[in-house]
Every structure is written in structure tokens, then in C-alpha cells.
Amino acid sequence: MDAPDPHRDDDRILIALDSCPSTQDVVREQALQGAPAGTVCTAEHQTAGRGRRGRTWTETPGTALMFSYLARPARPPAELGPLSLVVGISLAETLPLGPRLRWPNDLVLGDRKLGGILVELATPPDAAPFAVIGVGINANLTAEQLPPTDRLPATSLLVEGGAPVDRTALRERLLGALDRDLAAFDRDGFGAFAARWAALDQLAGRELELRLPDGVVAGRCGGADGDGRLLVGGRAYAAGEVERVLG
Ligand code: BTN
Numbered sequence: 298m299d300a301p302d303p304h305r306d307d308d309r310i311l312i313a314l315d316s317c318p319s320t321q322d323v324v325r326e327q328a329l330q331g332a333p334a335g336t337v338c339t340a341e342h343q344t345a346g347r348g349r350r351g352r353t354w355t356e357t358p359g360t361a362l363m364f365s366y367l368a369r370p371a372r373p374p375a376e377l378g379p380l381s382l383v384v385g386i387s388l389a390e391t392l393p394l395g396p397r398l399r400w401p402n403d404l405v406l407g408d409r410k411l412g413g414i415l416v417e418l419a420t421p422p423d424a425a426p427f428a429v430i431g432v433g434i435n436a437n438l439t440a441e442q443l444p445p446t447d448r449l450p451a452t453s454l455l456v457e458g459g460a461p462v463d464r465t466a467l468r469e470r471l472l473g474a475l476d477r478d479l480a481a482f483d484r485d486g487f488g489a490f491a492a493r494w495a496a497l498d499q500l501a502g503r504e505l506e507l508r509l510p511d512g513v514v515a516g517r518c519g520g521a522d523g524d525g526r527l528l529v530g531g532r533a534y535a536a537g538e539v540e541r542v543l544g
Contacts, residue, residue: 312338318345320365321431328367328427339364354433357442362434362464369427371483379487379525381416386493387478391470394457397499400527409452437461487525494521504543
């Protein structure tokens with residue numbers, strides 16, 4: 298891996314690497330050394346990129362938009378459940394082609410996955426909690442480069458839009474949106490985002506199956522509640538995996 302070479306980019310520490318195992322680990326290390334909120338690591342390639350629930354995140358070098366962002370939330374860990382939904386809203390509203398959100402944090406175009414979010418919360422014993430927010434967007438992948446998936450099929454901005462995007466310019470816009478929206482979440486909580494979530498929610502009103510640690514529940518999705526929990530058949534779930542969308 299390149300030696301991390303942090304430099305200030307306007308008001309932000311940005312570590313830009315050709316290759317690393319995972320940008321999550323670079324930012325986590327920076328955080329433990331006291332780096333400020335908004336510190337970012339981006340890479341052209343990851344050799345051990347990870348996704349939610351122990352999945353791997355793979356890409357072809359130089360095609361995806363990938364970064365990890367350090368958040369130092371003002372709210373206590375117990376109130377951070379909706380953090381990944383806030384990140385999703387921020388990204389979906391800023392990305393081209395108008396992607397929508399599949400709870401908790403898949404970015405989708407139609408029923409295809411454009412990108413994902415991985416929030417890793419750390420509670421070091423001798424320092425304030427922090428969150429490393431990982432973002433992976435299938436930006437300039439050709440149809441042949443789309444990764445195989447075990448759930449939603451993948452797509453990319455290139456495949457859907459027909460032209461490559463400027464990943465650096467797009468990253469800057471996404472980071473600016475995250476700065477603003479995470480500050481608003483600190484200040485106002487998820488209640489301030491509920492209407493924006495509803496406007497982007499791909500699941501509300503559809504019949505689905507949600508996998509829980511002890512089984513599967515099925516029912517009509519009522520969107521997300523004021524704490525960012527998924528409503529299925531009138532009950533709220535803070536965690537789980539949407540397995541099948543039936544309607
Ligand atoms: C998911 O869809 O499950 C989340 C994918 C998150 C991938 C990004 S790429 C940048 C950052 N580094 C990682 O190892 N993972 C996240």
C-alpha cells in the first residue's frame with residue numbers, strides 16, 4: 298500500500314491512495330491519532346474492500362468512486378442508528394441519475410445496486426466515539442466490469458447514463474453534501490430528514506421479506522419511522538436484511 302500522505306485540501310485532510318486493503322482502516326487509524334471530523338481517504342483500488350454483513354466489496358481499479366469519511370457525531374452511540382440513512386439521503390440527492398434508497402443503505406437505480414454505504418462505529422475506551430463512513434459507488438464500470446452479487450444485481454453510472462463521470466468532481470460534491478447533512482443530523486436529529494427519506498424510499502408500500510437473526514418477517518413496508526427503523530407489517534425493525542421484495 299502507498300504510505301499515507303495526508304494533505305489539506307481546502308479545509309479537509311484528504312489521503313488519496315492508488316491502492317490499499319481498505320480505506321476504512323486508513324481513516325480509522327487517522328481517527329485514533331486524533332484526526333478531525335471530515336478527514337477522508339480515497340483509493341483507486343482496494344485489495345480487501347468490505348461491505349455490510351461481512352461481504353466483500355470488489356471493483357476494477359480506476360473505475361469506482363470509493364472513500365471513507367471520518368464523522369465525530371455529537372449524538373451518543375444509542376442515537377446513531379439512522380446515521381447511515383442520513384448518509385444515503387445525502388448521497389442520493391447529490392448523485393446524477395436520481396438513485397433511490399433501499400433500507401438501510403443501498404443506492405439503487407431501478408432494482409439494481411449502484412452503490413453502498415458501510416458505517417463502522419468505534420467506541421475507544423479512552424477517546425470519544427467516532428464513525429468511519431465508507432462509500433462505494435459503481436461510477437465508471439462497464440457492463441463487463443460489474444461485480445457479481447448474491448442479492449441485487451449491480452449497475453453503474455456509466456452503464457445507466459451512457460457516459461463516464463468525473464469521479465474527482467463528483468467526490469467533492471458528495472463530500473460537501475455529507476459535511477452539511479451530518480452537521481444537520483448532529484443539530485436536529487433524524488426527524489429533520491424523515492420527509493427526504495420518504496421521497497427517496499424505494500421500499501415503502503411494497504410487500505417484502507425481512508431476514509432477522511431468528512427468522513423472516515413478511516409484510517407491507519410502511520417506510521422508516523422517526524428513528525430510522527424499517528416498518529414491516531406495522532412493526533418497527535432497527536436491523537435486518539431485506540431479502541425479497543415481492544410487489
Ligand atoms: C455495502 O454495499 O455493503 C457497503 C459497501 C461499502 C464499500 C466502501 S468502498 C470504500 C470503503 N472501504 C471499504 O472497504 N468499504 C467501503
